[in-house]
Amino acid sequence: MSKPFKIPQSVLVVIHTPALDVLLIKRSDAIDFWQSVTGSKDRVAESYFETARREVLEETGIDCRPGSALADSLRDWQLENVYDIYPRWQHRYPPGVTRNTEHLFGLTVPPGIAVTLDPREHTAYQWLPYRDAADRCFSSSNAEAILMLPRFVPEREQS
Secondary structure, eight states: OOOOOOOOOEEEEEEEEEEOEEEEEEEESTTOOOOEEEHHHHHHTTTTHHHHHHHHHHHHHHOOSSTTTTTGEEEEEEEEEEEEOOOOOOOGGGGOOEEEEEEEEEEEEEETTOOOTTTTTEEEEEEEEEHHHHHHHHHHHHHHHHHTHHHHHHHTTTO
């Protein structure tokens, strides 16, 4: 059975500590492709919050679902990127779909939180100071989101 086409609505979740160290994960299907958590909606009616919580859990093992210790740490940045879908991934979308809308979130986590990767999707992870993380990202929109991080984390939380 073939996979259904992806919905061209996705999330980008910048996972970070209060000190603004950012988690980057390395894609398994591309050489040296480091990124934040990303993923498409499973169904059109799925909210961006639901998508963000699901993708964070699937890709990192970090639980920020309602009722979890980190549920209130997921913040909607109220920003979206609209970008051309890379040709190498175009086949995953319905014919004629060439652009994706990506909704941005931040997730504050404690230093040393356990990260469990799904090896089918990601092969490694690293924590970097936010400027270094932005430099390491493959995607320019992901790098730009990481560089905005200080705007979304109150100074009193930064340690």
